Amino acid sequence: MGQWYTPPEIPSLKWTSALQTARLEDGSVFIYGGSTANGFITNATINNPTYEFFPPKNINGYNGVQIPSQFLLDTLIANQFPNVLALPDGNLFIAANQQAMLFNWKTNTETRLPNVPNGVRISYPFSAGLTMLPLTPENNFTPEILTCGGADLDDSLATGAYSSQSPTSNQCARLVLTRQGIAAGWKVEHMPQNRTMVELILLPDGRVLMVNGMSTGVGGYGTGVFDMINESNADHPVFTPLIYDPNAAPGKRFTVAPISSNIPRMYHSTATLIPDGSILLAGSNPNSDVIFNVTYPTEYRMEFLSPPYMFRPRPTFTGLPATLDYGATATINVNLPRGTRSVTAVLMDLGFATHGVHMDQRLVHLRSTLSRDGKTLRITGPANPRIYSPGPGFLFIVTNDGVPSEGKKFLIGTGAQPPVDQGAIENLLRATENLNSVAPLKH
Numbered sequence: 001m002g003q004w005y006t007p008p009e010i011p012s013l014k015w016t017s018a019l020q021t022a023r024l025e026d027g028s029v030f031i032y033g034g035s036t037a038n039g040f041i042t043n044a045t046i047n048n049p050t051y052e053f054f055p056p057k058n059i060n061g062y063n064g065v066q067i068p069s070q071f072l073l074d075t076l077i078a079n080q081f082p083n084v085l086a087l088p089d090g091n092l093f094i095a096a097n098q099q100a101m102l103f104n105w106k107t108n109t110e111t112r113l114p115n116v117p118n119g120v121r122i123s124y125p126f127s128a129g130l131t132m133l134p135l136t137p138e139n140n141f142t143p144e145i146l147t148c149g150g151a152d153l154d155d156s157l158a159t160g161a162y163s164s165q166s167p168t169s170n171q172c173a174r175l176v177l178t179r180q181g182i183a184a185g186w187k188v189e190h191m192p193q194n195r196t197m198v199e200l201i202l203l204p205d206g207r208v209l210m211v212n213g214m215s216t217g218v219g220g221y222g223t224g225v226f227d228m229i230n231e232s233n234a235d236h237p238v239f240t241p242l243i244y245d246p247n248a249a250p251g252k253r254f255t256v257a258p259i260s261s262n263i264p265r266m267y268h269s270t271a272t273l274i275p276d277g278s279i280l281l282a283g284s285n286p287n288s289d290v291i292f293n294v295t296y297p298t299e300y301r302m303e304f305l306s307p308p309y310m311f312r313p314r315p316t317f318t319g320l321p322a323t324l325d326y327g328a329t330a331t332i333n334v335n336l337p338r339g340t341r342s343v344t345a346v347l348m349d350l351g352f353a354t355h356g357v358h359m360d361q362r363l364v365h366l367r368s369t370l371s372r373d374g375k376t377l378r379i380t381g382p383a384n385p386r387i388y389s390p391g392p393g394f395l396f397i398v399t400n401d402g403v404p405s406e407g408k409k410f411l412i413g414t415g416a417q418p419p420v421d422q423g424a425i426e427n428l429l430r431a432t433e434n435l436n437s438v439a440p441l442k443h
Contacts, residue, residue, distance in 0.1 A: 018042065018080035018124065021359050025090055025385040027418035029054045030105060032094065033072055033082050040159055040223035040233075041125055042080045049073045051105075056424040060108040064424030065431050071110055075099050078155040080124040081357045085132050087177065088141045088387045095130065095147070096123045097155065102177070113175065114185045119152040120169045125219035125233070126151040127356045128169070129200035131208060133246050136365040141387055144181070146246065148172040148210060149195040151218070162225040164217040164235040168196040172244075192254055195238055197356045199271040201279055202363045203243075203307060204346050204396040204404035209279060210242040211305070212265035212356070219267055219355065222288045230294040232286035237264035237296070241305065261303060264296050270353050275394055275407040277314075279305040313337035315397045315405045317377070323411040324381040331378045334370075334397060343370055345379045346396040347388060348407065364388050366395075381412060388412050 019034030034048040049072035056064035072079060075097040082096035092103040098121050100113040122128035128150030135141040151168045170193060173186040191210070198213035217234025218225065225233045241257040261281070265271075269284040284299040291297060319332040336343065345368040351361030364387060367380040377397065382388040390413030397405040 018355075019048075020082050020084045020357060022084045022086045022092060023360050023389040023391055024053075024086060024105070025389055027385075027390040027413070027416070028057070029418075030084065030086075030092065032069070032084050033079070033096075035080060040220050041078055041155065043077055047072060047076060047079070055418055055420050056428045057419075058421050058424040058427075059106070064421070064426075064428035067108065069110075071099070071101055071103070072096070075123075078121055078123055078126055081127065081355045082123055083130045083147075083357060084359065085130075085143075085145070086360075086362075086386075086389055087132075087143050088135060089143075090386045093132070093143070093145060093177065095145075097121050100145075100175075113182060116147065116150075117173055117186045117188050118169075118171060120150045120171050120173075121152065121155060122147050122150040124355055126153060126155070126168075127197050127219055129195075129198040129210065129213075129356060129358075131200040131202060131358060131361055133174075133208075134202070134206045134363040134365065135387060137367055138365075141364075143177040144246075145175045145177065146172065146200065146208065146244075148191055148200060148244075149198040149213065151196055153218070159224050160226055162218050162233070164225060164227050164229050164233060166217055168194045168215055168217075170194040174246075189250060189253065191242060192256055193238055193240070193242070196234070197267065197269070198238070199269075199353065199356055200358065201271055201273055202348065202361055203273065204277060204348065204363075204398055204407070205309065205402040206245075206247065206346075206363065208244040208246065209305075209307070210244060211271050211279065211281060212269045213238050214264075214266050221267055221286045229286075229296060231288055232266065232294075232296050234266055234286065237266050239264075243307075259305075263299060263301060263303060265299070266296055268355070269299070270356075272353060272358075273348070273350050274304075275350075275409070277307065277310055277396070277404050277406060279307075281305060309403045312403050314403055315340070315343065315399055317395075317397050317405055317408070320395055320408050320410055323413070323415050324379070325414055326381050326384055326412070328381045329378055330381075331376050334375060334377045336374055337399060337403065340374070340399045340401075342400045343377060344368070344398045344400075345377065346398050346404070347382070347412070348394045348396060349388070349392070350394060360389075362388065385413065390414070390416075 050066035079096035102111040130147040201209040214234040222231040267286040345366040394407035
């Protein structure tokens with residue numbers, strides 16, 4: 001059960017890095033965690049165990065200013081770049097280190113979930129990939145979490161005790177966020193490769209692409225870990241993508257892609273789905289300076305990975321409205337490949353990422369009806385803003401054999417701005433007039 005937490009005042013109103021965000025049902029942004037100074041691994045002296053909102057809210061007894069989080073105290077040491085996902089019941093899923101919780105941001109209530117199995121840590125510098133699997137009418141928009149990779153290393157070791165050859169994990173774990181699913185706990189399976197800093201990218205066909213990362217070592221660079229590779233804390237980059245089918249039978253969900261890159265994508269690399277259906281891979285700089293005469297230099301080349309569906313006849317559509325409100329309907333014109341029996345309207349937030357952690361990535365199947373002649377498709381907006389937060393999205397039309405159209409951008413909701421509380425804004429401004437002040441916050 002959830003427990004109400006009444007924490008002490010937190011004087012600091014600043015961070016430098018390692019925070020995460022999620023867009024909420026009212027269109028505002030939830031901002032969570034971070035560090036007050038740079039460091040290889042967080043600790044009590046630089047931990048910023050707070051959350052806040054943009055625009056600021058007068059909520060939970062805190063008028064626009066940061067609100068303390070017990071979870072970010074309990075997950076020390078390695079809790080930088082926590083995973084935050086907005087759930088279709090209005091709560092948030094948050095995970096860091098080996099722990100996870102459901103968080104009711106409206107009441108400041110934390111409900112702890114089962115720990116990640118087998119002692120695997122999933123946040124920086126032992127970063128795993130994490131995503132919510134597709135929300136569909138068939139699964140009643142039930143949230144299920146997938147996390148893959150990370151490491152089961154001790155997070156309390158001295159920096160020099162970690163190695164660029166430290167083992168990482170091949171564990172994947174899934175947790176259904178219902179009463180029964182939580183009671184059953186995480187279900188474990190294993191990737192063909194060990195990985196940390198792996199990116200999990202939702203594809204329009206509902207599968208998950210796993211790219212980037214390394215098979216040994218830890219995140220960061222230049223921290224003095226034992227046997228650094230130049231300044232890299234890690235070694236043995238993983239070049240071959242994996243494709244994970246969440247609907248396949250256990251033991252048959254992983255497919256090793258038939259292609260590999262020759263560019264290491266390690267610390268500070270990233271990847272994202274783009275609207276044409278391909279995946280952009282970029283970055284990697286596991287050294288403190290932009291230098292090239294090292295084993296893993298700063299990487300300026302970008303790559304585009306094209307899944308097999310890119311080379312098949314693809315559906316197209318026109319007539320998408322600029323805005324689709326919740327529960328509203330629209331009819332679009334579709335041009336389907338020969339032999340298509342049915343299609344699915346897929347709403348996606350492509351999200352954005354840092355340090356291998358994807359924020360706001362989401363896939364929702366819209367209710368839709370294909371006309372008898374197969375030339376028009378009637379789509380219905382999400383039932384409510386908890387299923388898909390108001391804001392931009394991309395619509396893909398996916399055929400029954402898993403071939404998507406290109407995605408087209410539109411707005412979900414009315415396009416109205418989030419609620420603005422001028423009093424909360426003014427109180428935040430007063431509290432931040434002197435960032436070096438340690439006076440108690442007004443709330």
